[in-house]
Amino acid sequence: MPSNTLFEMTRKRKVDNSVDDNGSEKKDRLSEYGYQSVPDEPSSSTVGDHHQQRTFPQKARHGNFRERGGHSNRGFRGRGGRHFGGADFGRNYENHDGHEAGMNSSVPEGESGGGREDKEAYPSELVAYLKSIEQMRLAEGHIGSSQYGAILFLSGLARLKHKRLLDLFFSGISARTIETLFYALYPVSNSQQVQLVEKFAELLCDNWNDAVGCQHSSFLIRCLARVACGLPRKGKEKEAQPPQLKFKGNEDVKTSLSRVFERIALLALDSLSSPAVENVHLSLVIQDVLEADSLAKLGKSAALVEKILEKSDEGGEDVRLLWQGKNSSRVWEKLVAACREETLQSLWETAVTGHATDVSHEATPLFSTFLSKNRWGVATALLRCAARHEELQEPLLKEMRRYFKAEKASNKLNFFYNVITLNNYNGKTFNVQHCDLQGCLLMEVLLSFKKMKTLSACLEAVPPGEVMQLVCDSFAKQHIFAKYYTIL
CATH class of the missing domain: 1.25.40 (Serine Threonine Protein Phosphatase 5, Tetratricopeptide repeat)
Known part of the structure; x- marks a missing residue:
């Protein structure tokens, strides 16, 4: 066959035969043999609409790679291409060598680079991670108990700019996490x-x-x-021995x-x-x-x-x-x-x-507050200080008579009973079982005062039968009568 005739036949085969003479589409002949025709390639204007169907990995912003199907890898990467994400923090970091080998072997080839975008992505992702409450709990529970994991995380934080690092210090969630890592x-x-x-x-x-x-x-x-x-x-609890x-x-x-x-x-x-x-x-x-x-x-x-x-x-x-x-x-x-x-x-x-009396003068108006809040040590200390300085005794006695319901002349004889029972005396019948240890300690200090006019009248009014009851009581016998006999 001549060469020019073969060339013409070849050119005729390139003509579109999908439409017949009447303008109707012909049936695809390949379908009879079980083959599917290749679809037409989309134009350049429609490629952007189907970017998720690409065969090759698509590089997203911040240095991450988006695989086919739209799933993104949001893990963090440290220096040397080391990859770690939120799920990695739950692993046991005690076996350092095996863990590093496992991580390095699982890193995709596309993520092994250390370019400019990789360096920019790490701090921003890390800041967002620290400001997440759930991730904070994860770091406290897993990294916070591993010294190796804490070193890795703190080393990454040390790469941040000072301004951004200070922002983390002043934020409650991130500061708590950093504190836990340092204790690790x-x-x-x-x-x-x-x-x-x-x-x-x-x-x-x-x-x-x-x-x-x-x-x-x-x-x-x-x-x-x-x-x-x-x-x-x-x-959380006070330790018996210092650490x-x-x-x-x-x-x-x-x-x-x-x-x-x-x-x-x-x-x-x-x-x-x-x-x-x-x-x-x-x-x-x-x-x-x-x-x-x-x-x-x-x-x-x-x-x-x-x-x-x-x-x-x-x-x-x-x-x-x-x-x-x-x-x-x-x-x-x-x-x-x-x-x-x-x-x-x-x-x-x-x-x-030279200023002990000044302290007592300032604390005297608060004496009733000390008694009502059971601050017996402070109240006793003030009374002991007043026992050595006579000018402090009268203001304190007025405060005590007001608190123990004996500020009037009609009820001043109840002062003794109300002190030793801490206001459990009913004004008529005295019950020795109502004697309180703290009340007897206060009365013991009052017996050393020089201002004894009211207290002496109270003691003289105590009937002999009640005196015998007080002598038999352990608190009154040890703290009241023992002191009373020393000043007679």
């Missing part, structure tokens, strides 16, 4: 953990005023102070952690002599620092008191003002308990000597 590092044993503690502590100390004024970040400061001293998290300090690292680790605690303690204790200590969050930070200092036996409390006394004005007026504050007084309670005997003597001579 206890006891700190290597340089990587020390670097994490130093990184977060430095950022908090650089923003000290804002950090101690926020409840969430203040808990994080207290956590870092305890971890730096080798102390675990506080238990033991633990350091597993070498001397370099101890030295680095000591520097971290010294900076936190310096900032906290410098605020002790300022009015800012009345802030409840700062007060709790200082109390925890003092407690950690006492357990670690670093001796910063005594040095601080001596420094305050050196700067105090004559008479210690500024110190006494701090003692009157609601939150600052709690700080000073911890501070005094940790001082040496020499420091306490110096504090007494500077701030207390």
Whole structure:
């Protein structure tokens, strides 16, 4: 066959034969043999509408890859292409080698890159993760109990910008999670953990005023102070014995952690002599620092008191003002308990000597409140102070007669009965079984007063039969009559 004839036949085969001469579509001949005709390819304008039917993985925003069918992989990736997601946190991280091998073998090839989009995706995903309540509970329950998992997570947080990291410190959910992760590092044993503690502590100390004024970040400061001293998290119940300090690292680790605690303690204790200590969050930070200092036996409390006394004005007026504050007084309670005997003597001579009566004068109007709230120790201490200073006795006796229903001349003889029974006397018949231990202790101190006019009249009015009943009572015999016979 000539070549030109073959060329013409080939060109004729390329003509569309799907339509016959009458304009009707012909039946597909391949369908008779069980084959399906290939559908026409969509135009470029319709490709975007069917992007979910693509055969190859589609790269979504933030560095994630969307597989066919619209399912996206929202896991987080760390350095070196390591992939971890929310479900991975429930695994046991104690077997480190096996876990890392399993994770690295399961990473898809498309996710092994470390490009620019990968670095940008990690922090934003991580911030969203921390601000989720459910993920916070997951981190506390699983990562918080694994030191290895806590190191991985905190290392990822350390990559964030300072501004974003501070936002996490001031948020309740994220700050609670970070606090749990740091307690999981206890006891700190290597340089990587020390670097994490130093990184977060430095950022908090650089923003000290804002950090101690926020409840969430203040808990994080207290956590870092305890971890730096080798102390675990506080238990919910009061422990019978103080916790033991633990350091597993070498001397370099101890030295680095000591520097971290010294900076936190310096900032906290410098605020002790300022009015800012009345802030409840700062007060709790200082109390925890003092407690950690006492357990670690670093001796910063005594040095601080001596420094305050050196700067105090004559008479210690500024110190006494701090003692009157609601939150600052709690700080000073911890501070005094940790001082040496020499420091306490110096504090007494500077701030207390010559002003004991002033304290009693301020507390006298509150005496009825102390009694009604069962503050027997405070009430007894005030009475003992008044027993040594006669000018304080009359105001206290008036307050006591008012509380014990003996302020009038008609019922002043009931004062003795009402005190020893704590107002359980009916005014007519005395029942010795109603005698109370705390009431007898109060009466024991009252018998040492010099202002005894009302009390002497009450004792003279007691019938002999009731005297015999009181002698037979253990409380009255030990605390009332024993004292009464010594002053006769």
